[in-house]
Amino acid sequence: xxxxxxxxxxxxxxxxxxxxxxxxxxxxxxxARLATGDAVVTELAEPFDMSLPAISKHLTVLEKAGLLQxxxxxxxxxxxLTAEPLESASEWIGFYKRxxxxxxxxxxxxxxxxxxIANKRHDKSRQEK
Amino acid sequence: xxxxxxxxxxxxxxxxxxxxxxxxxxxxxxxARLATGDAVVTELAEPFDMSLPAISKHLTVLEKAGLLQxxxxxxxxxxxLTAEPLESASEWIGFYKRxxxxxxxxxxxxxxxxxxIANKRHDKSRQEK
Numbered sequence: 192x193x194x195x196x197x198x199x200x201x202x203x204x205x206x207x208x209x210x211x212x213x214x215x216x217x218x219x220x221x222x223a224r225l226a227t228g229d230a231v232v233t234e235l236a237e238p239f240d241m242s243l244p245a246i247s248k249h250l251t252v253l254e255k256a257g258l259l260q261x262x263x264x265x266x267x268x269x270x271x272l273t274a275e276p277l278e279s280a281s282e283w284i285g286f287y288k289r290x291x292x293x294x295x296x297x298x299x300x301x302x303x304x305x306x307x308i309a310n311k312r313h314d315k316s317r318q319e320k
Numbered sequence: 321x322x323x324x325x326x327x328x329x330x331x332x333x334x335x336x337x338x339x340x341x342x343x344x345x346x347x348x349x350x351x352a353r354l355a356t357g358d359a360v361v362t363e364l365a366e367p368f369d370m371s372l373p374a375i376s377k378h379l380t381v382l383e384k385a386g387l388l389q390x391x392x393x394x395x396x397x398x399x400x401l402t403a404e405p406l407e408s409a410s411e412w413i414g415f416y417k418r419x420x421x422x423x424x425x426x427x428x429x430x431x432x433x434x435x436x437i438a439n440k441r442h443d444k445s446r447q448e449k
Binding site for chain 1: 332335336337339340342343344345348351355401402403404406407409410412413414415416417419420423
């Protein structure tokens with residue numbers, strides 16, 4: 192295996208973990224809460240109808256993806272957002288921008304063309320009256 | 321439930337499906353292949369050491385996330401990339417850009433500060449010689 196392949200493999204594992212962490216609305220909501228500042232587990236659990244162990248499992252998934260760090264603050268453990276792994280995910284998705292733009296362009300072109308045809312038909316029927 | 325909440329719920333379900341679809345390196349590789357043009361299932365399966373049913377399962381996950389469409393072309397079914405759902409995923413991640421930039425800025429600041437301290441120590445030890 193070449194170094195390049197090893198890098199690809201490493202990136203693949205990292206991207207798997209990041210996208211898996213994002214594939215759940217509770218985990219996305221936890222990240223959104225952490226974006227407003229660090230928090231302890233009970234604060235993070237508050238908006239959800241979920242047990243603390245269930246929230247803890249979500250935190251572990253986020254931690255494994257490198258999106259969350261826990262710090263000891265005396266006897267309290269605070270959670271902090273670490274957003275860097277999202278950059279690779281954003282770059283990966285960014286490659287496809289040209290495709291969704293192209294597909295939206297062709298939809299706009301289709302709608303415009305059909306509007307022109309409809310307008311021409313309308314004008315013609317007015318002239319015929 | 322308000323219309324806004326319903327919209328959020330809909331977006332949540334869509335984002336769950338898109339991020340779940342992206343959380344697998346085989347599925348990401350299939351999307352990368354489709355970015356070069358439409359393909360039939362056997363062409364998509366070629367680079368992978370996987371059975372056709374296994375590849376089919378991956379295609380269904382991509383299809384459910386709205387990232388792939390199958391078209392009948394005579395007796396052949398061709399797969400096409402539909403990239404639009406990636407736009408919402410990209411927008412969701414984009415919100416966190418300020419955080420990964422801020423964290424990289426503070427790392428750069430830390431490295432610069434430590435380089436300055438090291439340089440000062442080096443200058444001082446040269447003067448003392």
